[in-house]
Amino acid sequence: MDKALELKELKSRALEDKNLPLKSGATNLVFGVGNPNAEILFIGEGPGYWEDVKAEPFVGPAGKLLDKLLELIKIKRSDVFITNVVMHRPPNNRDPLPEEIEAYKPYLDGIIRIISPRVIVTLGRFSMAKFLPNALISRVHGKDFSVYFDGLNIVVVPMYHPAAALRNGDIMIKIREDFLGLPKILEKARSVRDKVYLEKNKEVFEQKQMELF
Ligand code: URA
Numbered sequence: 001m002d003k004a005l006e007l008k009e010l011k012s013r014a015l016e017d018k019n020l021p022l023k024s025g026a027t028n029l030v031f032g033v034g035n036p037n038a039e040i041l042f043i044g045e046g047p048g049y050w051e052d053v054k055a056e057p058f059v060g061p062a063g064k065l066l067d068k069l070l071e072l073i074k075i076k077r078s079d080v081f082i083t084n085v086v087m088h089r090p091p092n093n094r095d096p097l098p099e100e101i102e103a104y105k106p107y108l109d110g111i112i113r114i115i116s117p118r119v120i121v122t123l124g125r126f127s128m129a130k131f132l133p134n135a136l137i138s139r140v141h142g143k144d145f146s147v148y149f150d151g152l153n154i155v156v157v158p159m160y161h162p163a164a165a166l167r168n169g170d171i172m173i174k175i176r177e178d179f180l181g182l183p184k185i186l187e188k189a190r191s192v193r194d195k196v197y198l199e200k201n202k203e204v205f206e207q208k209q210m211e212l213f
Pocket residue numbers: 044045046047048051056057058059060062063084163
């Protein structure tokens with residue numbers, strides 16, 4: 001099935017889900033936005049005030065910084081996909097609770113499965129913890145980790161949250177450097193996945209080649 005259609009169906013299910021714990025305090029579901037065929041998936045923490053109003057992730061001050069960081073590496077926002085670990089705004093922008101993250105997991109995992117990105121950039125500690133539960137952001141930010149997720153080989157790059165960079169000049173320098181390293185990581189992820197795919201399908205390819213003659 002077409003990825004855009006699959007995402008639309010998953011979003012409809014999330015909209016109808018009465019058990020999502022943060023739903024009652026929120027204005028809108030902030031499911032995610034972007035290119036269904038994106039090579040890079042950004043995962044943040046949860047919607048804030050503006051995201052709740054506009055039903056779109058990263059459209060407030062942190063989102064404006066994310067846009068600038070993407071411009072820096074000449075990647076269009078419309079080329080990537082952006083979502084969060086929780087899809088309704090937590091009251092007063094508090095941290096999401098473990099049981100809340102768990103409740104939205106089927107939808108986040110569904111997005112990952114459908115998009116099947118080459119690279120996931122985690123923004124902040126909550127999305128980082130999904131893939132690298134014991135990592136310290138100060139040690140691992142900007143590095144690439146090969147992660148096996150639901151049958152997919154994905155490269156995960158943990159980064160600081162843009163809101164933290166807005167509060168702290170040192171983190172701003174680090175997040176800029178980490179973004180500048182992203183094109184190279186994407187290039188490497190492309191060649192590695194193609195190699196794994198070719199190796200896994202070597203016999204099928206060889207059989208197909210023989211059938212041609
Ligand atoms: N911060 C996040 O983590 N996600 C958003 O969508 C906006 C701000």
